[in-house]
Each structure stands twice: as structure tokens, then as C-alpha cells.
Amino acid sequence: MTSAPSSLRSSLESARATVTAEVGPPRGADPAAVRRKVEPLRGWVAAVNIPDGQSAHVRMSNWAGSLLALDAGVEPVMQVTCRDRNRIALQSDLMSAAALGIPNVVLMTGDHPRFGDHPDAKPVFDLDGVQLVWTARTMRDEGRLLSGRQLDPPPSWLIGAVENPFAPPVRFRAARLGKKVAAGADFVQTQFVFDVPVFTRWMADVRDLGLQQRCKILAGVGPVRSLRALEFMSNNIPGLWIPDEIGRRLRGVPADRVADEGLAMCAEIIQQILRIPGVSGVHVMAPGFEHGIPEVLARAGLARAATDRPGQAEPATAGAARSARAAGTAGTGGGSGHAH
């Protein structure tokens, strides 16, 4: 049974702003790659998201990355998409995550393989994002599978969802979050917010529906550190909306100051977002720049948690025990259970 204490849960229940961050798992078999990305974030974030083949690319899997993050002393949020697994595999993976002590999941439909490194793959999409949240809630709260069979004991993760406040139909987006809340979402992480006025209007819709009382809202943010990155993000991330203002500001500074301006803009956006009523915190996404996330947070005035200094966070023995367990798990489950 996993009544795993969740630092994300306690952070979301507290009055202070919650910070989560995305940590992209490596394309390779080096477990230290996850540790290197996760360790600088210890104390700065309540939890790190481990994506499930982000952007439909093959990466170290969500559960393996989550265990390695746990081992590095930061609580994971395991992302699960409907792209690669049917309802049998999804429920098995969710149950396994609970058994391995992964205390949070974020459930979504996922990008279509068309955008990934294997566009020739078979898309699954047996369930959709709403149905997956609903399934997880049923597993946790009713202790039942979709088949109706009992789970003994049931899992206890915190269930997250995602939403894009900027994609058409914009007027329907808060209501769509409402469906996920009705299905059982405890918290939601949004797509990158670059257009604060549009996000503010979406939050007004969210408050009108009273959703923020049942579901904590974490706004997605991230620095744009070069004009090339700006172009890449605009053209390659489905559903991402970057207003012209961002480009104007980045082009308005000397080339050697673009990265710094990007960080400054991100910090400003974080501060603006945290003033919006009903927002519980931010979810920072900085692919390839995870080590720079503390600087972004510091500039935004989000201090490192005083209670969680390195060295105190994870006693070496407990870490080693987890390592051994994680290694054993990867050895037995990696080949058969999670074939991509």
C-alpha cells in the first residue's frame, strides 16, 4: 500500500506558491543523466515531472525516470499519455507506479506520433485524456479497474491533468478543464503561458466555474533563451501560442544578452501569473536548461525551501536502498513490461 507522503500534496495545500519543473529523461542508458538534471532542483521545486516520451520521441520511460528522480531525492510526477498504451497497459503502469512509491501522476492524451521520431508508429489512443483521469480516479477512490475488478490495495497518487488555455476553442477551454475536474483531476499543469492577458481571462472562466476550489492550477512557464529556440517553439510545439511581444523583446537586445532577457521575461511572467487569483503555482519547462531553473525562480522571487537543504534531503543509506530496488525493478520489468 502506498500512502506515500507527497511533498507536492502538502505544497499544494499550503498557502505558498507551488513550483514543479519538467525534467526530460535521457535518450540513452545512463541513469546518472537523470540525477544530474534533478539534483540542482532539490529544494527549489516540490516535484519534478518525468515525461512519457515527450513530443512522441523515444526516451527513458516515465516510470524509470521517476524512480531515478526519487532516488536523487526529488519527488516525481509521472506523466502518462494515451499515445502508446491501451487501457490494459495504462492501468498496469499506473498500479505499478503506486507500488514503486511514485506519489503523483499527470495524465494526458499525448502528442500524436506524427510529431515524433517514429512517425511510422501505430498511434494507440484507446482512452483519451479525460477518460484516463477518470480511470485513475476510479482505481484510487473506488479501488476498481475499468473491468470492475477490485484493486487490493488501491493506489493513492495525486492525480494531475493538463490543459492548454490558448488553443481554440478558447471559450471552451475552462469548461474542458471542468470535465477533467469532474473526472477526478486534483491539479492541472497548463501549456506554456506567454500571453498573460489570455491566461488571465481563462483563469476568470476557471473561477466562474469554481474549478480552482477543486483542482489546483499550476501555470506552465519557461524561458526562451535564443531566437532559434523561439522559432523552434513557435513552429514545432503543437498548440503553443507565443505573442509577437516576446520576439520583439528578444530581438531588441544585443545577441549576447538574449538568453538573459529570456530569463528576465520568464521571471516577470511568473510574478504576473502568481498575482492572478486562483493560481496555486507554476510548472517550469526548460528542456536542456534544467540546471538554470533555480536562477529563473530566484529572479522571480521564489526562494529555495529552507527546510530542504542538500545533504538533509536524502540520507545516503535510504538512497542506496532505493538504488538497489530501482536497479532490480529495471532489470526485471524493463524488457517485457514496457516495450515501446
Add this chain to the structure above:
Amino acid sequence: MTVGQRPGRAARRGGKAVTGRPGRGARSIAAWPRPVRPRPPAWLLYRIQPLLAPNTFYRRLAGWLEGSRGRYRIFAAAEKTVKNEIFGCRMCGQCTLPVTGYACPMTCPKQLRNGPCGGVGSDGSCEVYPDRRCVWLVACERAEDNGRIADLQLLQRPIDHRGWGQSSWVNYWTGRDDGLWTTGDGPAPAIGRRAPVAGPR
């Protein structure tokens, strides 16, 4: 087809071999589903819908059709022809058109039953087929224009994949597709259906 053996149909026509645009006609059933915007206005279809509502006649008809494999096949083929032409129907056998503005969510490349994904382009384009409008955007517009926006808040249950190829009209008339969706009201809407749509026939 093994890669490298034979060029695909598109390639033989001089196009790219493997693209996101399989097949030709809008309604072709090929590879990934493609969003279809139905031509008939939604108001007309909302008017026609009551004519198909289950009654003694339809229940008897359904029973008669199910009594013979041949009759059932002919009827399902006719349904497929009509609904594929109008809606791009792929015969999932559990039709949700009356609560999606008569735009078929199974023509979404991700076959989402609960609303649009987060990848809709700012111009309303489908992320997988940028030259097509997101079918859920079409559904929202058609539902809203007809005062049926509340339909989109219904929680759609996972479909029964055994239902593919079945007549959704027969499933509707026999009541077998009851419980395709539920309202999201109350603390814990049940995800499980009372009964499966049906086994293969």
C-alpha cells in the same frame, strides 16, 4: 507492407511515400482518421434525430435484422455508406453524433471522445492534418449555434472496441448503447457501463 519493397499508393502517384495524408477521398477509411466537417447543417440533423428515436417499430426492426446475419450485414453496409458519406463515419458502432453537434469525434486522428486536444492550431487547424479544421472545433461551433453547448460537458465513457463494424442504429434501438456518456454532476460519476455494447456478431 515492408519498407523498401513497394512504394506506397501516394508514392506511385508521384507524391511522398509516407506522409500524414493517406488515401484520397475525404471519407476514405485509411491509416489515421481525418477530421470531417459534415455538409448538412446541424439544425437539420437535430430535427431528423427524433425520427430515429427508439420505438416499438424500430425495436422490432432491430430484432428482425439481428435474426439473420445476411439482413444485418446489408443493413450495416447501408448505414456505413450513408454515414460515411455525410460524417466520415468509421463504424465504431457506438454513435455519439447527437451530442457532438453531428461532427464525428472518431474522425479526430486521436479519436478523442471528450473534446479537443491541446494541439489545435491558433487558426483552428488540426495538429495532425493542418489543412483541415479540428473536428472538435466544428462540433463546438455546431453545438453552440443550436443551443446544445451543454452536450459537450457530458463525460464520454471509453468505447467498447468490440463494437467496430456494428450498426450503431441497431445498438441504439435495442438500448445496447445506453450509457455511452454520463453527466459530470455529482462527486463521482461512474466510468463503468451497466452492460457492454455487445460482442461481435
